[in-house]
Amino acid sequence: MTDHQDMALDWMSDGADAPPPPVDLRPEIPHPARMYDYYLGGKDNFPADREAAEKVLGLSPLVRISALANRAFLQRAVRHLAEQGVRQFLDIGTGIPTAGNTHEVAQRVHPDARVAYLDNDPIVLVHSRALLAGTGHGGVTVLQADLRDPKAILSDPQVRSVLDLDRPVALLLFAILHFIDDADDPYGIVRTLVDALPSGSYLAMSHGTADFSTPDQAAKGPAVYRNATAQLTMRSREQVLRFFDGLELQEPGLVTAPLWRPDQPAQPTDGEVAIWAGVGRKP
Numbered sequence: 082m083t084d085h086q087d088m089a090l091d092w093m094s095d096g097a098d099a100p101p102p103p104v105d106l107r108p109e110i111p112h113p114a115r116m117y118d119y120y121l122g123g124k125d126n127f128p129a130d131r132e133a134a135e136k137v138l139g140l141s142p143l144v145r146i147s148a149l150a151n152r153a154f155l156q157r158a159v160r161h162l163a164e165q166g167v168r169q170f171l172d173i174g175t176g177i178p179t180a181g182n183t184h185e186v187a188q189r190v191h192p193d194a195r196v197a198y199l200d201n202d203p204i205v206l207v208h209s210r211a212l213l214a215g216t217g218h219g220g221v222t223v224l225q226a227d228l229r230d231p232k233a234i235l236s237d238p239q240v241r242s243v244l245d246l247d248r249p250v251a252l253l254l255f256a257i258l259h260f261i262d263d264a265d266d267p268y269g270i271v272r273t274l275v276d277a278l279p280s281g282s283y284l285a286m287s288h289g290t291a292d293f294s295t296p297d298q299a300a301k302g303p304a305v306y307r308n309a310t311a312q313l314t315m316r317s318r319e320q321v322l323r324f325f326d327g328l329e330l331q332e333p334g335l336v337t338a339p340l341w342r343p344d345q346p347a348q349p350t351d352g353e354v355a356i357w358a359g360v361g362r363k364p
């Protein structure tokens with residue numbers, strides 16, 4: 082990627098007529114989406130992102146393992162949900178596209194699966210739109226939205242044009258809720274979204290934790306993100322479990338990401354990967 086701030090968008094297939102305005106990518110400020118891209122081995126990041134990501138990686142090599150494990154969990158969970166018959170996905174905090182995105186996994190099971198991708202970071206939109214350009218993904222849309230305003234998400238015409246909220250939807254909140262401060266009421270946000278979905282819908286989510294960290298690591302990780310565009314709030318297993326209140330937690334329950342229905346034999350460190358992962362069904 083070139084280091085210039087204003088990038089003309091490569092325009093494409095989400096139904097909009099006019100090209101959107103240029104995007105300020107703010108390359109001098111670390112962005113969680115681009116730091117995550119760096120952990121995953123991607124190239125869509127700037128020096129400020131790499132510098133901050135390296136500081137986090139210096140605290141624990143498990144960070145990169147956790148990012149990869151989270152991504153693999155996303156793919157297994159989406160495949161599982163599609164196999165349960167889910168054909169609609171509301172993926173908030175999409176991240177910069179990488180191999181095995183939600184629509185690719187879901188559409189392998191149901192070619193007509195529909196996906197609304199939402200992220201508040203403009204760089205994610207630039208890349209997601211470029212990925213979808215000209216590929217004829219009629220049932221997939223990408224828009225800029227903030228999880229902290231769930232009512233706006235639910236009433237957004239672009240979301241409503243792709244998803245029928247009277248039929249089951251899988252709400253995907255992978256590695257995003259740890260960017261929502263307690264002050265922004267993350268539990269209330271999830272409740273508002275889940276309440277708007279019908280019975281038979283699902284919540285699939287993952288969340289960073291300091292449950293396996295030393296006190297030093299637990300303090301320094303969030304400190305690095307203090308200069309980034311979003312702050313980090315790690316939560317314990319018990320705190321993450323609360324997001325599933327009122328839902329039927331699916332087997333095997335809330336576990337570290339590699340242990341959620343693994344398709345490979347578990348490794349010795351899998352139980353200490355710093356990401357809690359679970360899927361709940363709305364009764």
Ligand SMILES: C[S@@+](CC[C@H](N)C(=O)[O-])C[C@H]1O[C@@H](n2cnc3c(N)ncnc32)[C@H](O)[C@@H]1O
Pocket residue numbers: 113114117151152155173174175176177199200201202205226227228229254255256257260261311
């Ligand atoms: C660590 S990435 C996770 C990407 C993907 N969900 C995954 O698990 O592979 C977190 C994403 O959440 C987005 N994000 C953070 N806070 C957000 C908010 N308040 N609203 C929408 N997106 C947000 C970031 O821009 C970033 O793309």
